[in-house]
Amino acid sequence: MAKVRAERVTKVFKTLKALDNVSVTIDHGLFFCLLGPSGSGKTTLMRIISGLETPTSGSIFFDDEDVTGLSPSERNIAMVFQFPSIYPSLNIYDNIALAIRREVNSKQEERERVQWAASLLRIEEHLKKRYHEIDFGILQRVSIAKAIVRKAQVYIFDEPLSNLDTKLRESLRSEFQHIHREVGGTFIYVTHDQLEAMAIADKIGILRDGRLQQVGTPDEIYYHPLNKFVAYFIGSPTINFIDTKLKLVEDKPYAFVGNTYLQLDEKFKRALQSRMGKLENLQLGIRPHDISISTTPVADSIPCNVNYIESLGTSLLVELVSGPAAFKCLCDATLNIKEGMQVYAVFDKEHIHIIDPETEEVII
Amino acid sequence: MTSQPDTGSRILKIFPIILIFPAVALVVFLVIFPLIWALGLSFYSYNVLRGEPPIFVGVENYYRLLNSLDVWRRFVLTGQFVFYSVSIEFLLGFGLAHLFYNQFRGRRLAITLVTTPLLVAPVAVGIFHRYLFDATFGIYSYIAQLLTGQSVRILSQHPMFAIVFMDVWQWSPFMMLFILAGLEAIPKHMLESSEIDRLSPLAKFRYIVWPTIKPLVALALLFRTMDAFRTFDTIFTLTGGGPGTATEVLSIQIYRTAFQFFRTGEATALAFIFLVIILLLTNIYLRLARRE
Incomplete structure (x- = not known):
């Protein structure tokens, strides 16, 4: 396994700049997710790391070796594609074995390793079968087995679950961390599904329009997004952005939400002082989980009206309106509220972000 | 009560046959019939120029x-x-x-x-x-x-x-x-x-x-x-x-x-x-x- 380093990688397709000066280091043994909406350049970056694509400028290093000019086979990488890559004329065993023909010294070793990979992916019963005899979900498991059976520098997964149905996706997703522990290599996993990335990755790199937005652990990215896009892209239901302005009263910071001034924590004061007086035209970001509803007035709450209620089973997604501000809140389904009712929203101040909508930077 | 669905279903049965009839007729008259005719002819000694009636010769040809x-x-x-x-x-x-x-x-x-x-x-x-x-x-x-x-x-x-x-x-x-x-x-x-x-x-x-x-x-x-x-x-x-x-x-x-x-x-x-x-x-x- 290797440490993967991309250095100032830029890729231009005719007129489209798919990647713009991306630098990232992926430590060895890490489960790294490249996350981004479609067209963000995540697949391009993955293909450049794998060697299927050459960068317009910049370099790729495996450990300290520059591999930019090497082909995928010279880089010794293993890869799983979006669609199963099974050779139809061979049975499943031979498909997996073919991937390691160059690595093994004996039939015995080959058999052991294929068995190991097959048991890890729970496909032992299918080893003797052919392509046409098994369904799509199993085929994708075979593709994964074909990759992890290798002793590769890097294991790359290109949205391997995106063509599976929800149930299959969930069951395979939950196995991925176990697979990673057993294989013990550097995993690079491309996905557009933030839930998937949050669930399985050690670290996530978020791309947008060919630029790397933030690299961090799932927690860092969820709780401390660096910019508005990351805050917006991660988390479901989506974070609320509420237009706000800040002010200091008696040396205490306040944010104006709806019709009310909400007192903020002390830590916001320092951030506000560094803004040098530009306190207007800001946005307050808060996730629906971090807002709770009270039917009776409580201190430091925002009086608002229930606009509509969407039931998500065990919880309710409630849209609240206060003056010009509208925001969503996730609350327990047992809460007795009706549309049109007046309620009081309580913000969890630990998890409030202040965003400058012009630069899209998260100030705090 | 009983006759109406009967005629209805009969028309439904006949209708597709009417539709494919022209195509079938064309194939029968232009392809299958000449083919069978030719197969018959291959068991005869026949010269198209002389105009004499064909003589049956069995599998001799x-x-x-x-x-x-x-x-x-x-x-x-x-x-x-x-x-x-x-x-x-x-x-x-x-x-x-x-x-x-x-x-x-x-x-x-x-x-x-x-x-x-x-x-x-x-x-x-x-x-x-x-x-x-x-x-x-x-x-x-x-x-x-x-x-x-x-x-x-x-x-x-x-x-x-x-x-x-x-x-x-x-x-x-x-x-x-x-x-x-x-x-x-x-x-x-x-x-x-x-x-x-x-x-x-x-x-x-x-x-x-x-x-x-x-x-x-x-x-x-x-x-x-x-x-x-x-x-x-x-x-x-x-x-x-x-x-x-x-x-x-x-x-x-x-x-x-x-x-x-x-x-x-x-x-x-x-x-x-x-x-x-x-x-x-x-x-x-x-x-x-x-x-x-």
Whole structure:
């Protein structure tokens, strides 16, 4: 396994700049997710790391070796594609074995390793079968087995679950961390599904329009997004952005939400002082989980009206309106509220972000 | 109460029959009826010129044809022509397809140019090859002379070469189109996957390329073999079956028997033998293609 380093990688397709000066280091043994909406350049970056694509400028290093000019086979990488890559004329065993023909010294070793990979992916019963005899979900498991059976520098997964149905996706997703522990290599996993990335990755790199937005652990990215896009892209239901302005009263910071001034924590004061007086035209970001509803007035709450209620089973997604501000809140389904009712929203101040909508930077 | 759904369902049953009747009638009168008529005729001795009533001779026509050394020679000749033409067309088509599978400048134009022979009428192909092979001013004869150092009269000295060459010229692009379609159908990620699996070029061909193009290759071979067996117009206009009977393939022999010697009964018998051979070949191919 290797440490993967991309250095100032830029890729231009005719007129489209798919990647713009991306630098990232992926430590060895890490489960790294490249996350981004479609067209963000995540697949391009993955293909450049794998060697299927050459960068317009910049370099790729495996450990300290520059591999930019090497082909995928010279880089010794293993890869799983979006669609199963099974050779139809061979049975499943031979498909997996073919991937390691160059690595093994004996039939015995080959058999052991294929068995190991097959048991890890729970496909032992299918080893003797052919392509046409098994369904799509199993085929994708075979593709994964074909990759992890290798002793590769890097294991790359290109949205391997995106063509599976929800149930299959969930069951395979939950196995991925176990697979990673057993294989013990550097995993690079491309996905557009933030839930998937949050669930399985050690670290996530978020791309947008060919630029790397933030690299961090799932927690860092969820709780401390660096910019508005990351805050917006991660988390479901989506974070609320509420237009706000800040002010200091008696040396205490306040944010104006709806019709009310909400007192903020002390830590916001320092951030506000560094803004040098530009306190207007800001946005307050808060996730629906971090807002709770009270039917009776409580201190430091925002009086608002229930606009509509969407039931998500065990919880309710409630849209609240206060003056010009509208925001969503996730609350327990047992809460007795009706549309049109007046309620009081309580913000969890630990998890409030202040965003400058012009630069899209998260100030705090 | 009971009659209404009855008539309704009867109309529903009859309606599709009414709809397909014209097509069936056309096939019956223009294809099946003449075929059966011809089958009957093949058991008679009949000369269309003399206008005498046909004389029933049973299987004598077949007996005579199958025991005739001449007919067997035509079979062998036709077989050779088909074998040479189709194999060379396959090899050339295969090569061309791999060439055109790569992207290069002017690829579309080159494909158009290479496939134009398919659009030329067979009679025209035959006639202009007669000029190209002409012993005194044909360009091919000139090239042959440059290569061998002596004057070669291709049409009289190597007539089989000439007709195979002409068929290859016209039909290689057909093979190419089929194989190219097969190559284009290979999923890109499979090729990339083979690169990542570190397969040798041979293994890549064996496990990815061949399984994808195989059905198309089988189909192209089937079409070409059946077609090459029936080839008439190009050979007839180029050599007329000559010199002597050196290029008289079965189809030309049937034509001659029917319209030069006017042994109509015998010609239909030969045509039926011919039909059976093509059906057999088709079956073998289809079975091979379906085996996988």
